[in-house]
Amino acid sequence: MTITEPGKQRTTPRYHTIGIGAGPSNLSLAALYKNVTTEKLALFDARPGAGWHTPLLYPGVRMQTGWMKDLVSLVDPRHELTFLNYLVTSGRLYALINSQFDSLPRIEYERYLAWATERLGVVNFSSRVESISITDDGFEVTVDGEPAAVSEHLVLGLGTRPVRPAYLHGLPEERAFIADELGARMPALDHNAPTAVVGGGQTGLECILRLLGSGFTDIRWLGRNQWFRSIDDSPMANELYRPSHIEFLQGLNRSKRREMIDDSRYSGDAITPGGLRALYQSNYDGLLTLGRFPVTLLPGRDVRSSTPLPDGDIRLCCTTSTTPEEHDVRQVVVAGGREHVEAPFDDELRERIEFDDDGQLLVEPDYSVRWKGMNGHRIYTFNASRYSHGLTNAGLTQLPVRAAIVLNSMFDREIYPISDELCAVQW
Template sequence: MTAIFASNNRTTHAGEVLDLAGIGIGPSNLSLASLLDSITNVRARFYESRPQFDWHPGMMLPDVELQSSYLKDLVTPVMPTSRWSFIAYLVAQKRLYAFLNAQYEAVPRREFAQYLAWVASQLKSLSFDSTVREVDLEKDRFILRFDHGAATAKNIVVGTGMTPFVPSWAVSFLGDRCFHNSEARWRLPALNAPRIAVIGGGQSGGEVVEALLNSKSTLKELNWFSRRHNFEPINDTAFSNQVFSPEYVYAYLNLNSDQKLEALKASILTSDGLSISTINSIYRRLYSLRYLENHTIDAKLSPNRDVIQVETDKDGYRLIVRNRFDGGVEVVHADAIVLATGYQFRLPDAFAKLQDRIQLDRNNRPVLGDDYCLNWNGPKQNRIFAQNAGRYSHGIADSQLSLMAWRSAHIINALLETDHFDLEPHDYQVNWLSMGHDAVGLSVAVDY
């Protein structure tokens, strides 16, 4: 391996220059930190706003489940011998046999979150309570500024995740009675609202609806709106799941931006649909309410709906909704609105000073190179890697856990300028590219 970095030293001292500084510690950067833990000559440190590791705490509702395999953990797909695997966690917690006997079809998200927190509590390269307020470049060094102090690094990796998407009509209403699902765990129990509208038919919307239907609240009327043609399930079948393979990403990288968009649209339900268990749970609860419990909650499910306008009225909100199925327009009243309207990638505000130097695409998204580096006009040797920013450039798997270890391995290979991890494509069954087409793949050769 090319020894381009200084000797092992995982603690940052004042004045010390890091090889890599990570902004945000969610699963993506935690995966990177876990893999770097086995590499002794990279000085890396990761910074997180929260006081400790916490995985989407606002959506840790009762009984929520992981939508991906626990083997796609922080490290296993590229380094199965790592001590930071999910299996290693189960063994350390002395619950491997019990876990196996539980025969989960899907692992509880609470369990996976505990695994992630277990890893985070032991890695020495992580700093919590450290919001990165500003990133700047001085000569050939990035300066990260916190409320107290600063750090200096040659390269940075953005791992700040997705930001809740709030439709423009909802922005002025945000508060106790109109909120994004990312705050559901705290806001739902305090919601004293007989009529609630949930907007969004994806997994988050489904989890909120499930929690509301099962809660002992004052709920009398529930309206669930989805834009999709129906309350669509996640497509979790064998061939569909190929889009979560390195081979698919290698093929996808060959497409032009219009082709990428088409491919992304075609595979959307491999990622954004409802889990079958959530669908069944909601359906059975509705059945019970309707036929066995005498309609204690009036639940109305409305697919094909666009909420086009919302106004406040004396009792709460008045929603104007267009039905795409038959073209009708409806008016619905609600005392509270839960926005399960998705997430989007945006660079953190901390990048204000550098943002004019970062290339954006026609949709205002930062342009991400094949090796997960942002295109920018700074010094070539100072790279800005970005995790979970490549849903459009690298395919649907980029915003999921599925390929996070593989992506982290690519970032490490690019950083070290060598094939530290073997990321050669596996033997595969599906020919994504035309016969005779040589996939470009992800190259570790950095052309600077």
């Protein structure tokens, strides 16, 4: 990234703002940014090209959010990067309308992001930021061991990565792996052998549907909670996903806020009712052809350890609400949740950043991170403040609102008014 010509000094490109990660969070920021300033912004992403949880995409998987919640519409519906404009310009508007989807295919949302990414033209792919430091010039990011860019401000949109539980270690990796690997490893699996899917969330459910659709006949679904919970998508639950509620949360003390956020987690962190229905219907179809259910549901099982058995099977040991259990299977797919990706601050910068008692970044209402000696340079972060900004923090529902709040703060003026007053709920 650093430009070097023979006999000339190396110059590192300079931007007003660098975003690390080019997922929906930073794409939304880049989209709004481009319409309000002539300053330069660049995004860096480790991926080789546009994508959105690509290993977990396949025909049939659906969005949990409506199409109006795109990169821009909630604050700027006349922006050229609306989902509606994507449909019109790509010629698929009528085909999509007439398909009458209740929820959009996730593949369509990925295509939309790729379309927007191309139009934005600010993403540097195959660029994993290895370290972020603070210099006299501002922030400097390093890619492939070289300084790649410097900037006034930094926006972290690092997202999440799948958790790889310790009990997978020591098991044959071609038969015991995480959900992201299912597509690649599927051809080598035995369709008739007992197969466990561990993890009672949406990704676990989607793995089951994929296995069922590929002809697997003996699937055991193990989940930690006492039942496979579906998302509360009621009007009242959706009140939690609007600016007025986020504002309310920020007026609470930390422990009360945390309690409320934990209490409302199943409004977002659970399974779509449509997905559960699809599973039940496929399982019933299986009963009609096999004479037994191809999927056994095992809620309330918390897998703690595993053992490879001499005959090649894998023993999963779990706790339950009563006595511990063992389940012997041939193959294991783990959908054990996701964890935040930490920012690669160098030691000096990390020293200056403020973390809370749980080791999380201290994030202000404007998504800025508290750090010492800012000297006008700001760090913002998306998707890393569940306990200050609530559940909207992790999903797509408030992308442009969050981006607008950041831009208002970064440029120190109200570029985008955030107004949400017509609300029947008094929190």
